Amino acid sequence: xxxxxxxxxxxxxxxxxxxxxxxxxxxxxxxxxxxxxxxxxxxxxxxxxxxxxxxxxxxxxxxxxxxxxxxxxxxxxxxxxxxxxxxxxxxxxxxxxxxxxxxxxxxxxxxxxxxxxxxxxxxxxxxxxxxxxxxxxxxxxxxxxxxxxxxxxxxxxxxxxxxxxxxxxxxxxxxxxxxxxxxxxxxxxxxxxxxxxxxxxxxxxxxxxxxxxxxxxxxxxxxxxxxxxxxxxxxxxxxxxxxxxxxxxxxxxxxxxxxxxxxxxxxxxxxxxxxxxxxxxxxxxxxxxxxxxxxxxxxxxxxxxxxxx
Numbered sequence: 001x002x003x004x005x006x007x008x009x010x011x012x013x014x015x016x017x018x019x020x021x022x023x024x025x026x027x028x029x030x031x032x033x034x035x036x037x038x039x040x041x042x043x044x045x046x047x048x049x050x051x052x053x054x055x056x057x058x059x060x061x062x063x064x065x066x067x068x069x070x071x072x073x074x075x076x077x078x079x080x081x082x083x084x085x086x087x088x089x090x091x092x093x094x095x096x097x098x099x100x101x102x103x104x105x106x107x108x109x110x111x112x113x114x115x116x117x118x119x120x121x122x123x124x125x126x127x128x129x130x131x132x133x134x135x136x137x138x139x140x141x142x143x144x145x146x147x148x149x150x151x152x153x154x155x156x157x158x159x160x161x162x163x164x165x166x167x168x169x170x171x172x173x174x175x176x177x178x179x180x181x182x183x184x185x186x187x188x189x190x191x192x193x194x195x196x197x198x199x200x201x202x203x204x205x206x207x208x209x210x211x212x213x214x215x216x217x218x219x220x221x222x223x224x225x226x227x228x229x230x231x232x233x234x235x236x237x238x239x240x241x242x243x244x245x246x247x248x249x250x251x252x253x254x255x256x257x258x259x260x261x262x263x264x265x266x267x268x269x270x271x272x273x274x275x276x277x278x279x280x281x282x283x284x285x286x287x288x289x290x291x292x293x294x295x296x297x298x299x300x301x302x303x304x305x306x307x308x309x
Contacts, residue, residue, distance in 0.1 A: 028173050030072040030104040035168040039160035043068075044152050051150050057133060058092045058140025059084075060150035066093050070101035073176055074231075075267045077101070078275055088145035094276055095139055098264040098284050099291070100132040105232035110256050113239050120253035127257050127299055135291075179267070187229040187266065200225070210293050214258060215300035216251055223255075224262060231265045250303045258296035263289055 037043060043065060051061030062084055070077035074097045081093045102110065114121035194200030207221040219241060227234025238255055241247055247255065263285055264272065273281030 024173075024177065026104050026108040027072060027176055028169065031169045031172045031176075032165065034069065034072060035165040035172075036160050038168065039158075039164045041155040041157050044154050045157075047150075047152060048154065055147060056140075057096075057136025058143065058145075058148070059089055059136070060148035061152070062148075062150055063089060063093050067096065067101060070097045070103070071107060072104045072172070074098070074101055074103050074264065075179070075271050076172070076176065078268055078271045081275065086145060086148065088143050089148055091143060091276060091280060092136065092139055094272055094280075095284055096132060096136055098268065098272060099135055099261060099288055100128055102260050103231055103265075105230075106235045106260070109232055109235035109239055110260065113235070113242050113252065114256060117249040117252055120249045120256070123253045123299070123303060124256045124260070127295070128260055131261065131295055187233070190229065191226075214254060214293055214296040215304070216255055216258075217246060219246055220251075220255055224259065227259050227265075228263045229266055231259070231262075234259050234262070250300070253303060254296050254300045257299050258292050261288065261292035261295055263292075 037046075046068075047061035047064045049061075050064050054061055054063055063081075065083065066077045066080040069080055077097050078094055081090045081097070084090045084093060110124070111121070114124060191200065194203070203225055204221050207224050208218040211221045211224065212218055220238070223234045223237035223241070226237050238247075238252075238259065242252060263269070269281065269285060272284060276284075
């Protein structure tokens with residue numbers, strides 16, 4: 001039982017300390033920035049600016065709100081896709097949130113890891129950006145439906161109200177913490193059960209072959225499994241491997257690309273099933289599972305060809 005509470009992935013060490021000390025500050029900072037932008041009245045203008053580009057991927061400017069919010073918490077953003085007017089747009093936005101939008105916790109850790117490898121960071125940004133646009137464009141061609149229309153009244157720009165910013169940030173952080181902390185604790189329990197039953201080891205061994213196929217050492221297999229429980233868990237494991245000197249710049253870029261595109265976390269996976277139905281939820285997840293490794297495989301070949309090490 002000691003492992004359950006104070007082990008490496010215990011309720012206290014991973015469930016509470018990690019959630020409060022690492023994730024909460026990153027998420028809070030994002031929600032403060034989002035509240036400032038929202039309170040100035042700039043979000044509708046951003047929606048209008050991006051409307052033409054978003055129409056290329058089957059969305060309207062209205063989708064800017066859930067997609068930007070996805071950089072804070074993709075689970076919350078998936079719920080916010082309800083505001084989109086058509087089923088097609090809601091499905092496309094959910095797909096892109098699951099595929100190529102890293103949450104603030106994962107993004108913060110990945111940027112910290114890549115900060116000492118500028119070329120790896122550039123490769124990560126470019127490839128994720130291309131995947132986002134290409135996947136959205138192709139998905140919009142596959143899914144039936146009319147091109148979305150978009151009209152929005154633009155409110156005047158104004159100075160943000162500190163009280164409004166505080167209340168919006170407080171409400172979102174409270175929601176995030178109350179919803180996510182139990183999932184952190186549940187994740188710790190699931191990892192503990194997986195370790196004592198041997199299931200965790202079996203799953204890690206199953207992932208070792210695909211991981212080696214994309215040019216990564218087999219030690220990275222474990223972080224992909226953690227990434228399914230919580231995206232930032234995987235990124236944190238990547239941080240540890242980098243700190244130990246196991247990964248070079250190319251491997252770091254490939255692993256960050258694969259982790260970003262990898263399966264959505266458990267919370268987002270369950271919300272996707274709830275919002276879009278079990279058929280679409282499972283379909284999106286299975287597609288992403290294979291697609292993420294395919295993109296990472298191509299990225300590894302490309303970076304090798306360019307002489308990255």
